[in-house]
Amino acid sequence: MSLFTVPNIKLSGLSACVPKNTEDNLDCALLAPADREAFVNTVGIRYRRVAEAGVTASDLCVTAANQLLDDLKWAREEIKILVFVTQTPDYTIPNTSSLLQEKLGLSKNCIAFDVNLGCSGYVYGLSIVGSLLQNMVGGKALLLVGDISTQTISMKDKSTAPLFSDAGTATGLEFSLNHEIHFNLQTDGKEFDDIIISDGGYRNRVSEKSFVEEEHAPGVLRNNLQMKLDGVKIFNFALREIAPNINTLLTEKKIDKETVNYFVFHQANKLMIESVRKKLKIEAGKVPYSLHDFGNTSSATIPLTMLVNLSHALTTQRVKLLLSGFGVGLSWGSCCVETENLVCSKLIEV
Numbered sequence: 001m002s003l004f005t006v007p008n009i010k011l012s013g014l015s016a017c018v019p020k021n022t023e024d025n026l027d028c029a030l031l032a033p034a035d036r037e038a039f040v041n042t043v044g045i046r047y048r049r050v051a052e053a054g055v056t057a058s059d060l061c062v063t064a065a066n067q068l069l070d071d072l073k074w075a076r077e078e079i080k081i082l083v084f085v086t087q088t089p090d091y092t093i094p095n096t097s098s099l100l101q102e103k104l105g106l107s108k109n110c111i112a113f114d115v116n117l118g119c120s121g122y123v124y125g126l127s128i129v130g131s132l133l134q135n136m137v138g139g140k141a142l143l144l145v146g147d148i149s150t151q152t153i154s155m156k157d158k159s160t161a162p163l164f165s166d167a168g169t170a171t172g173l174e175f176s177l178n179h180e181i182h183f184n185l186q187t188d189g190k191e192f193d194d195i196i197i198s199d200g201g202y203r204n205r206v207s208e209k210s211f212v213e214e215e216h217a218p219g220v221l222r223n224n225l226q227m228k229l230d231g232v233k234i235f236n237f238a239l240r241e242i243a244p245n246i247n248t249l250l251t252e253k254k255i256d257k258e259t260v261n262y263f264v265f266h267q268a269n270k271l272m273i274e275s276v277r278k279k280l281k282i283e284a285g286k287v288p289y290s291l292h293d294f295g296n297t298s299s300a301t302i303p304l305t306m307l308v309n310l311s312h313a314l315t316t317q318r319v320k321l322l323l324s325g326f327g328v329g330l331s332w333g334s335c336c337v338e339t340e341n342l343v344c345s346k347l348i349e350v
Contacts, residue, residue, distance in 0.1 A: 119327025
């Protein structure tokens with residue numbers, strides 16, 4: 001594990017953009033009518049947001065970022081770092097962050113690069129941006145995090161189609177003395193194929209076979225350009241790794257669990273999160289959920305949950321947060337951060 005503290009960094013603002021188009025799992029044809037309500041109650045996902053054809057993760061993040069910059073009243077030339085965390089970039093090359101730098105009207109002196117991470121991406125992204133920004137007195141940065149995961153799954157695969165949604169988020173960070181963020185990040189590539197799109201990269205290039213649909217189980221039909229998700233293995237991974245990761249962070253950084261106001265988990269599965277919550281002995285009121293209305297938005301779930309569930313507290317109080325992301329890679333991590341009078345933009349729907 002990698003335990004470290006990034007000093008002199010604070011979160012200043014948060015925004016998010018989701019598609020207006022909403023699908024209801026109670027109408028999901030992949031699930032038997034008798035199973036739909038049980039799915040919603042157990043997994044926790046009722047509604048999913050699906051981007052229109054041609055709308056990318058970067059489009060959603062640009063909309064969120066423009067709103068956040070206006071609400072923060074930050075000048076574009078003040079932004080020194082732009083990091084885009086996504087698994088659904090606009091192109092294989094060039095990096096999408098270069099396009100974002102231009103679309104947002106940022107200075108040519110802005111560092112801009114992409115990070116290919118999913119469910120742990122927000123926590124990892126905070127560590128990357130913070131580590132760079134701590135050396136820039138007066139510097140400001142944008143962390144853009146989002147995915148259009150609905151474009152990566154088969155609509156004939158009941159193991160993925162009822163789970164995933166689309167969203168883009170923007171987080172503003174700035175250099176600030178007497179602030180810090182504590183991290184514990186981990187990786188285990190041994191189980192890399194538990195969540196995978198096997199074809200389309202340079203290991204397995206696109207071929208005619210890539211487009212052939214195969215039935216892997218009843219109701220699980222997909223091709224090799226669509227996501228495979230082994231739900232049982234991911235569930236077991238979460239139960240095995242997440243609580244120890246968080247407990248180690250709290251112990252090593254001498255953070256009293258009772259002083260944490262909210263524990264914000266990656267919104268993958270209600271039963272999974274509830275199991276982790278009980279292992280950690282966290283009271284239910286400290287664990288917010290957004291997955292009922294927004295589904296699993298991959299890298300965007302943590303900031304989206306913060307915005308839609310905690311805006312009042314974040315904008316009016318000093319709040320201590322424990323953030324935990326986990327999934328594809330496999331990678332996982334947690335961080336502890338305190339915010340005060342955070343600027344939270346109104347959720348944008350496009």
